[in-house]
Amino acid sequence: RIAAVAPYTGLRRFPQGRHFKQWTSDDSKGLMKVYIAAIEGYVPQYVVFTFRAFLEFCYLVHQNVITQQTLVEIDDALRRFHLYREVFRNAGVVDTFSLPRQHAMKHYYHLICQFGAPNGLCSSITESKHIKAIKRPYRHTNRFQALGQMLLINQRLDKLIAARADFKERGMLNEPLLSHALGALGTRSYEEELGDAVDAPRSVEAHVSLARTHQRKRARTVGALAAELCLPQLPNILRRFIYSQLFPTDDLDDIALDECPPYDGSMRVYNSACSTFFAPSDLCGLYGMRREHIRSCPMWRNEGPRFDCIFVVTDPEAEGMRGLDIARVLCFFSFKYQGTLYLCAVVRWFDRMGDGPDVATGMWIVCPSYNARNVPHITIIHIDAIYRAAHLIPIYAAHNINTRDIKPHDSYDTFNSFYVNKF
Known part of the structure; x- marks a missing residue:
């Protein structure tokens, strides 16, 4: 089913279906977009409810713009996830749900109210530090004997961080440089130039x-x-x-x-x-x-x-x-x-x-x-x-078709009912 999904802009392909040699974060993001339609009909309906609530929660907290209505939807998705996940405990799959990331979901609502949208912040401390210390420095190298270049880049970044801390302690960063320059020129402040927000529709959607x-x-x-x-x-x-x-x-x-x-x-x-x-x-x-x-x-x-x-x-x-x-x-x-x-x-x-x-x-x-x-x-x-x-995903459970023989480009022609993918 996963391999038969029609292509779409930005959607990662899974030509081998569920058989993976290596699993990355990009694979996880791609699988999230097609997973619910793939498992529907294979598992009990409450399992589908659970994954739907979880994915809706993930996509809501991933948004750059979070309003009061979004917070209500986040709280509702979390409530439904905690309700429907009991199907796994009742089936004897797990005895407890004491997983760190599932526990962290309880704190998103309060922390977003305090600090704003996470803006894609990785909730795994090891993964986020790996990105900062390994992946980003590697992208700035020439890929030849990259280890020495990466160490030098990290050393220079540490020195920049230390210099910033020193400048801040001396009071050199108390005022943004742009605001200081505008003040010296006698121009209006950035806030005055920005004006009030207008709740009007965009001219071109x-x-x-x-x-x-x-x-x-x-x-x-x-x-x-x-x-x-x-x-x-x-x-x-x-x-x-x-x-x-x-x-x-x-x-x-x-x-x-x-x-x-x-x-x-x-x-x-x-x-x-x-x-x-x-x-x-x-x-x-x-x-x-x-x-x-x-x-x-x-x-x-x-x-x-x-x-x-x-x-x-x-x-x-x-x-x-x-x-x-x-x-x-x-x-x-x-x-x-x-x-x-x-x-x-x-x-x-x-x-x-x-x-x-x-x-x-x-x-x-x-x-x-x-x-x-x-x-x-x-x-x-x-x-x-x-x-x-x-992006349309076939309703596989409604068709008596062997999906192993279907190519992605034949998906829209073979099936006659589809989900409009919202993930």
Whole structure:
């Protein structure tokens, strides 16, 4: 199951499944993203509840921005974890839960209130010191006979720390140098320049752009692209898309195909797009922005095709998944019509199952969408409607399929129901 998960930006691959020769922290982080969906159906439901509560706690305390509501969610996740983990004691797996890291979870709420967000601080003292004394100095070496270079780097760092302590004792660091310089220049203070925080929506929540270069060996006309994607109805879909762009207020369901303008010009096909979106609680830049690449190409790293899924904004007023739909990108392309450049994507839609997330895993469930004639629901959308990439994990327990024979690039085509991964 782990090896059959579809690829995703930043997701670590597990080609051997659960058979590992070496285990690292990167493996642990990658496994956390797919673990719940992998064990669901193999273990009792309370075990899934336990891992869900634990992972939600881990992701909440990992956030860079922790609000009062986040603290409430942290406390609730910890309460559920302590409640559901008793399934292991009742089954005789363990007699006690006296593990240092599980015990430390009790103190996160109080310590965050006192000192703020941990910002990814490692809770293992040996691991954190190993990073500081070994990993970081090694990165600054030339990798040849690195031991002597690492020792010299650590010696110099110790001297810098000692110098800072001496400067602080003499009162030389009581005031930031920048504030002192601004004061000497008679400029306004940093706090005055910053002003008050404004609770207003951002002007741009997400921006998507196509790759810088198009694929010269791929289709250049609508007919060629229809043959490449095995979509004979693509020219008609494109006609309806053009009409929707020219008359956005009209309902396409009431418009006959003959009223939609035809297009037989040239087009350019792209293998990827880049989504830059506001995500202050993920690994992000200075202003809370994060960037991901969305792939849609017939061959990815000589392993097979890769057609990523995306979140499409369908209701800007709704929150979370209720305002987003899931689609799979079959192709990115651009074309000009009446002097206007249109940046588009051919997508296959998914339908949400149920009015809320799954009770056991906490993730929404989607399935491929079909029209009245049992034909896959495929349309063309403007890339401005795309928010970011989405990752779907098959609901393995709902399928009687041997996952050992499934390659990651076949995952979306083999299964017919998926979890929308939130981890």
